[in-house]
Amino acid sequence: MAVEPKNFGFGEDETMLRDSARKFMSDHCSTDKLHSLVASDYQIDRDNLCLWDQSLWQQIVELGWPAVCVPEANGGIGMPLVAAVALAEEIGKAGFPSPLLSIFNSTFVLRACDSAAAHQALASIAGGKTMTLAITNAAGSWHSDHTDVEVNKDGSLTGNAYFVQDARKCEQFLVSARGDKGVGLYLVDASASGLTLIPDSIVDLTRDQAHLSFSDVAAVEMASPGKGSDAIANAIPAILCIVSADMVGAGEWLLQTTVEYAKTRIQFDHPLGFFQAVKHPLVNVMLQIDNAKSLTYHAASAFDHVPENAERSARMAKSEASDMAVFSSSRAVQFHGGIGFTWECYVHLFFKRQMHNQVMYGDAKYQRTHLANSIMGPAD
Amino acid sequence: MAAADRKDTTEQAEFRKQCQKWLKANHPGRPPVQLPQGALELSDPAALQWLQQWQKSAYDGGLIGCDYPLDVGGGGKENCQGIANQEMQKAKTPYLPNIIGMGMAAPTIFFHCQDEVKAELLPKLLSGEEIWCQGFSEPGAGSDLANQQTFAEKDGDNWVINGHKVWTSLAHFADWMILLCRTDKSDKYNGLSYFAVPIKAALGKGVTVQPLIKMTGQTGFNEVLFDNLVISDRYRMDDVGAGWKVAMTTLAHERGAGPLVTPASGGMAIEEESGVSAGNIGSLISLAKQQHRGSGRAADDASLRDEIMKLMIRQEALRQNSRRAGVPELTDHPMRIPLQGKLVGTELNQDIAETAYRIEGAASTLYVNDPNAPAAGQWPLAYMNSFGVTIAAGANEIQRNILGERVLGLAKSK
């Protein structure tokens, strides 16, 4: 029987990777810098720009982070999911705008495709190329079988993909499209003709998102019709772990920042944290972060070691992390008082990232509905 | 959790095998009398006696007190109590009756008594032959534990004790009490001292124990009155005036955050009979499938389904948190998870029992003495009982203060 390691698979390599990421983020990606990068223009009708630090990204590529979960056979580092989870947590803690998490998601979908073309695509990630998933329809369904893109007879794609994450940071799209025998997966170059990218105007300032419109766009098949949806479904636990880890990191930033404020802001002759109406909810935020964190590590280690438990564990993690994301961000704004309601205060950056995160790939209730159906049987 | 077996040391792996072998041969089977949900509700002497026999047998088998040194009656092993606990849980053994003794008195005695006193008290404590109780709370000293009024006055080599303790669990059976009291009225914290007190020997001669009835209708805790009780100075723990420091050892272990792991078994009890076991989501789900709601089953009610899943997730999180607490690289603050244990565990059990109560619908009105009560009426009882532990051992509001202050570093609340 397969078993999970006691340390969730965080060996020396994984811990070293995490520690170096932590240092890199604190050296290069302070919240000060983040705010001046993404929040210099507060106006609601500002130009819809994709704001990210590409030179920093080049350094990250050189550090090899995008390749951590690409198999060694494809030129990657071949680390387990927990490595990506460790990095995602640090990315979330810094609110760092980058395509890294989209690359991880794509990596796990490609790994599940297991075709020669998918191996080549993985090699392109190892070579530093960026990629994101375009697998969501207009209704925002998270189901692996739902898509508004179709495969034409000649193998080109026509239709629309929505809610595509980090779209303007990515050079390639991994697109789910319906063929004669079901949903397949296709790789499309961002510069392909017939492809139109329509940026969404989104709440979260640390990301970009777009709607892609395909009109006879050339594509390379990664998984044939019918097999693509299976590949997505197989990768979903990994995807849920990665977004959960981002929420855990962002949650910790919100907690520590609010705790710091509650230690220094004096009202009624006491620091705010003296008052239990502030102290106790902050403790509750901490409890929820710890739950989400342990569940996320557990799910990632299940994905790596006991795959049959991965989906359940990952849905538990995403459920808890999503609830935590909402709670940690709401308490952070509330306990900062009037200043927390301003654009100038950094809290809204993470508030918005959490609100975006919590809905990605299904919010907390959505995950629990899946869990209930699988554990209690369907409701009458 | 199977995962906890992974990284056993050679000593642990061998000991685990011994435990399994011993349990196979020596499981005590079903009790001849009805046992209450936990040791803190014990009131039937026959139930106590049967459980004491079980504890003695497990002690003789080497499963209790494994990590204490041999010369105080322990097993002389290292980090093995946790293994024995896991194996006893797996084997669904009955709970142990001397829980205050093992969880609070033993580590305190071990860290603060003179060597001869340790060797005198610990063997019979660990074997369960002598039951212990904890005399901390008083009418005016609950959460504010240092506000002790019970007074010990020095008289040669003896101390004379006067005062009033309340909520003293198991005092009606106890041979011994760990007692926190005042020896100096001029200093709130440094005026406290700590003693081991032989109360049973003094019943009617300076000690009176009167039962208090819980909201459930059960007994289990008491008030204890001291009227010029005389005890020897050899039973003082640590220095005069060091009582608060000694009490911190007790409290750390009470909250599961001390260096010594408390012997614990369980898993059998009521679960087999009625499916009631706080912390058992499976029994909640089967209850929801049996109980009606409107024209359908409770298990089809979308909001109940969501609640049950939430509880299941919290329970899994509790398990994974304790797994993570064992991996230092994955915890930022060493006490962050250990100090959550009591708070999170007791609130989870309370919420599970409350949900079960509500799943039962109209039938949740029926109590343990009604023949038609679902699950023998144990869920309403479990729900009410769950407040005992959200209040006792440092009320959960106090736990939140501790976490906010010690882990997050927020200003101390009054």
Ligand SMILES: Cc1cc2nc3c(=O)[nH]c(=O)nc-3n(C[C@H](O)[C@H](O)[C@H](O)COP(=O)(O)OP(=O)(O)OC[C@H]3O[C@@H](n4cnc5c(N)ncnc54)[C@H](O)[C@@H]3O)c2cc1C
């Ligand atoms: C949209 C908006 C419009 C406003 N308009 C006006 C206006 O027109 N004129 C004006 O004068 N002011 C205005 N204000 C200011 C508003 O009155 C203050 O923001 C409010 O009184 C809180 O004070 P603070 O921001 O200094 O937060 P703080 O007092 O620093 O509070 C921070 C946090 O600590 C909590 N807290 C503080 N003390 C305690 C305590 N004793 N016990 C428990 N918790 C405590 C608070 O509830 C809050 O969550 C406005 C604020 C906003 C957000």
Ligand SMILES: Cc1cc2nc3c(=O)[nH]c(=O)nc-3n(C[C@H](O)[C@H](O)[C@H](O)COP(=O)(O)OP(=O)(O)OC[C@H]3O[C@@H](n4cnc5c(N)ncnc54)[C@H](O)[C@@H]3O)c2cc1C
């Ligand atoms: C089932 C049971 C068994 C027990 N067994 C024992 C035993 O064996 N030995 C023993 O010594 N004691 C025992 N106790 C007593 C227990 O330790 C006390 O009940 C507990 O410490 C709370 O004290 P109190 O009852 O005086 O409540 P109080 O301290 O008066 O508290 C009342 C309420 O106010 C809250 N509160 C108090 N102070 C604060 C604060 N600073 N901030 C926020 N909220 C606060 C509390 O959380 C609680 O909700 C037992 C209690 C129960 C219920």
